Amino acid sequence: MLLLDFLHTQSAHCESGVAANLLTHHGLNISEAMAFGIGGGLFFGYLPFIRINGLPLVTYRAAAGHILRQIAGIPGVCMVEKKFRNRDEAMAELDHALAASIPVGLQTGVFWLPYFPKALRFHFNAHNLVVYGKEGNEYLISLARARFASGALAPKGKMYYLTQAPAELELAPHLVRGIQSVCKMMLASPFPLIGVKGIRFLAKRLGRWPQRLGREKADLHLGHVVRMQEEIGTGGGGFRFMYAAFLQESATIMQEPRLQECAAALTAAGDTWREFAAMAARICKKRGRPEDSYPAMVACLNRCGAMEEKVFAELRQWARQHS
Amino acid sequence: MQHPTSDSTEKIPLPADQGITNGLKVMSYVRNDSGKYELTPDFLWQPVSVVNHQAWEEIAKKITAARNKVEAGRVSCLHYYMIANQMDPGLVAQYTGQPRWKVWLHLVPFIFNRVPADTLRKYAAMYKISLDDLRTGRLLAPFTMTNNQE
Numbered sequence: 157m158l159l160l161d162f163l164h165t166q167s168a169h170c171e172s173g174v175a176a177n178l179l180t181h182h183g184l185n186i187s188e189a190m191a192f193g194i195g196g197g198l199f200f201g202y203l204p205f206i207r208i209n210g211l212p213l214v215t216y217r218a219a220a221g222h223i224l225r226q227i228a229g230i231p232g233v234c235m236v237e238k239k240f241r242n243r244d245e246a247m248a249e250l251d252h253a254l255a256a257s258i259p260v261g262l263q264t265g266v267f268w269l270p271y272f273p274k275a276l277r278f279h280f281n282a283h284n285l286v287v288y289g290k291e292g293n294e295y296l297i298s299l300a301r302a303r304f305a306s307g308a309l310a311p312k313g314k315m316y317y318l319t320q321a322p323a324e325l326e327l328a329p330h331l332v333r334g335i336q337s338v339c340k341m342m343l344a345s346p347f348p349l350i351g352v353k354g355i356r357f358l359a360k361r362l363g364r365w366p367q368r369l370g371r372e373k374a375d376l377h378l379g380h381v382v383r384m385q386e387e388i389g390t391g392g393g394g395f396r397f398m399y400a401a402f403l404q405e406s407a408t409i410m411q412e413p414r415l416q417e418c419a420a421a422l423t424a425a426g427d428t429w430r431e432f433a434a435m436a437a438r439i440c441k442k443r444g445r446p447e448d449s450y451p452a453m454v455a456c457l458n459r460c461g462a463m464e465e466k467v468f469a470e471l472r473q474w475a476r477q478h479s
Numbered sequence: 480m481q482h483p484t485s486d487s488t489e490k491i492p493l494p495a496d497q498g499i500t501n502g503l504k505v506m507s508y509v510r511n512d513s514g515k516y517e518l519t520p521d522f523l524w525q526p527v528s529v530v531n532h533q534a535w536e537e538i539a540k541k542i543t544a545a546r547n548k549v550e551a552g553r554v555s556c557l558h559y560y561m562i563a564n565q566m567d568p569g570l571v572a573q574y575t576g577q578p579r580w581k582v583w584l585h586l587v588p589f590i591f592n593r594v595p596a597d598t599l600r601k602y603a604a605m606y607k608i609s610l611d612d613l614r615t616g617r618l619l620a621p622f623t624m625t626n627n628q629e
Binding site for chain 2: 166187189209267274276277278307375380382404420423433434437440
């Protein structure tokens with residue numbers, strides 16, 4: 157048995173949690189929300205051509221690895237990232253890093269992780285976790301499987317660890333940069349499936365689901381959207397609340413009441429997302445109230461889009477003044 | 480006991496629904512009374528369990544349909560295991576390193592009976608069942624849903 161001296165803090169989202177934990181291990185104390193914000197983790201994308209369990213991918217966060225890559229770009233932080241073709245090689249490399257007492261982040265497919273709750277073991281391949289010790293052979297076999305899960309977003313044995321992190325970090329420029337990158341994604345993407353445009357696109361499509369797919373399948377699609385939004389790991393409200401927490405923290409650091417207002421506005425947007433999810437859940441359960449309907453949900457989503465557009469426009473302006 | 484994970488598996492009472500998390504610790508960002516966000520454990524929002532339940536009901540429906548099809552002799556037992564583990568032929572093909580069309584063929588009972596042992600072993604290892612189960616066409620619950628595995 158091998159266990160590293162690693163202080164683990166429970167987190168709401170896997171990737172930002174991993175990033176915060178790895179940085180903290182290297183002596184840079186950072187909260188999860190901060191890591192999420194600096195890493196530019198917020199996103200929206202409706203990508204119907206990628207299927208998860210036969211349902212279209214809706215994502216409320218940046219692609220797996222985005223946060224870590226952004227954080228690795230901070231001067232003074234050195235991150236090693238590796239992908240593998242060969243399973244034995246990948247596991248040997250992991251052992252090697254652990255033997256050198258380096259905690260390692262892995263991308264895995266949750267279906268193969270035995271510790272994962274039964275009800276969440278779907279074929280979803282973008283779960284990040286930290287390995288900071290090992291024990292038991294059985295477990296390692298599952299882990300090897302999980303690291304080489306196939307299907308959409310296959311991890312290909314990806315592992316990463318930090319070799320260096322600064323002890324002190326001036327957060328201000330990095331959080332401005334993080335905010336800028338999120339604003340760019342949300343407002344200025346040329347693709348109609350991404351950002352605020354993506355929310356509106358989803359709204360449009362969602363309104364047509366009952367006619368196109370039939371009631372039952374439409375409800376399944378709807379449930380999937382909500383699952384992606386509220387599943388454990390999102391911090392609730394499709395990461396909007398977590399980002400609002402980051403904005404609040406930034407407001408304190410920068411002494412900036414405008415950010416505080418943005419946080420409040422984003423919270424309102426998150427609440428609207430929740431309103432949508434609650435309505436969707438009632439419809440999925442076939443216990444809809446009289447005012448629940450697909451057109452009502454479309455209106456709700458459009459409201460979310462409008463609110464987020466306003467928040468990120470404001471944030472973009474703020475970031476421009478501070479960069 | 481396992482350590483190398485990012486989330487501990489301590490048993491904690493959940494206010495909303497025990498069934499979903501199955502004892503996994505949950506953290507969320509929740510506002511406190513003054514509107515400030517705090518990382519709060521044990522907070523689970525009700526509609527999540529509704530939609531999760533919906534997803535699993537759909538899977539259960541598919542599994543029952545697959546079982547009936549196998550018992551009627553229309554498909555091989557590989558079809559049942561594929562569906563029970565939420566896979567499709569493409570995914571099975573990727574995991575076992577075979578072309579897709581071969582997996583498609585293996586879903587036909589007549590062809591499945593002639594599949595070489597090496598290939599069967601790959602399937603058995605993937606679904607964590609024995610070679611014998613596949614050969615005799617025993618339909619066991621998928622390993623993710625039973626407790627005594629791994």
